[in-house]
Amino acid sequence: MAPSPVTVRDAEGVRTLTVDRPERLNALDRQTLEALDAEFAAAAADASVRVVVLTGAGPKAFVAGADIAEMNQLDAIAAREFSLLGQRLMRRIERMPKPVVAAINGYALGGGLELAMACHLRIAADNARMGQPEINLGLAPGFGGTQRLLRLCGRAAALELCLLGTPIDAARAQELGLVNRVVPAAGLQAEVDALAARLAAAAPLALRAILDAVVVGGECPIEEGLQFETAQFALLFATEDMREGTSAFLEKRTPQFRNR
Known part of the structure; x- marks a missing residue:
């Protein structure tokens, strides 16, 4: 081969x-x-x-x-x-x-x-x-x-x-x-x-949301793109990584993202 x-x-x-x-x-x-x-x-x-x-x-x-x-x-x-x-x-x-x-x-x-x-x-x-x-x-x-x-x-x-x-x-x-x-x-x-x-080292789920919002949203009329961005933003509030990231900011420490 x-x-x-x-x-x-x-x-x-x-x-x-x-x-x-x-x-x-x-x-x-x-x-x-x-x-x-x-x-x-x-x-x-x-x-x-x-x-x-x-x-x-x-x-x-x-x-x-x-x-x-x-x-x-x-x-x-x-x-x-x-x-x-x-x-x-x-x-x-x-x-x-x-x-x-x-x-x-x-x-x-x-x-x-x-x-x-x-x-x-x-x-x-x-x-x-x-x-x-x-x-x-x-x-x-x-x-x-x-x-x-x-x-x-x-x-x-x-x-x-x-x-x-x-x-x-x-x-x-x-x-x-x-x-x-x-x-x-x-x-x-x-x-x-x-x-x-x-x-x-960045939050994987947030990276994916940003990639989707820019690539997919960029192919839509702006109103649809904005709705898509809001959906991605809201979904991240259901993730452990978002809680970890915001907690780490408030506690002045480095976040440990786990892709969940």
Whole structure:
């Protein structure tokens, strides 16, 4: 059996998933998409996992895009299935009940940027390059790039990145709101580790409520989103973690959240 294109490492509530095809700049073929989908499903179901970090193997790329050699062989029907597979993975990540952090350690192009955009937080090395270069292949983004760019960065930036196909550097990506932070490449791991540890120590049920309110509520008219937020807020008052958090604040101590 061929080794999985995704490696898994667990440490103190943080599961790190690494796309491990450095010889192909971690390009997304069908096997890799399916492996990522399975790993994210497993992480969602595993109570010991509080946070997921997603990155790419090697010094050059997070994920440099979809596997062009594989795409070159697809007909229109197979291409539709490939697009739906990618979109299903991105939606699974976006709807994860636990925070997902993308550690962008190099090129994040095409499907790689679409993968990063599905994550909840994005930390980029200062030498990272990001873009949607599909136009240069006679293609359009197929894993949700047009829609998530529009929502994250606005119409002007989405059209510029998709129509011109020119990658941007990490500083420009931060200006556009495409990434949350930019750090020196040598410090990326430490920055992501510290962020993941902070999230892993937070109240899991409150994290899930916030993720649901932002992701689900953000797709609704504002009145529906506000009602959804109120429902999440009220439900947390039935949890032990809310009582622990408020008691710890009043008693001036560190809370011990138990995910219940």
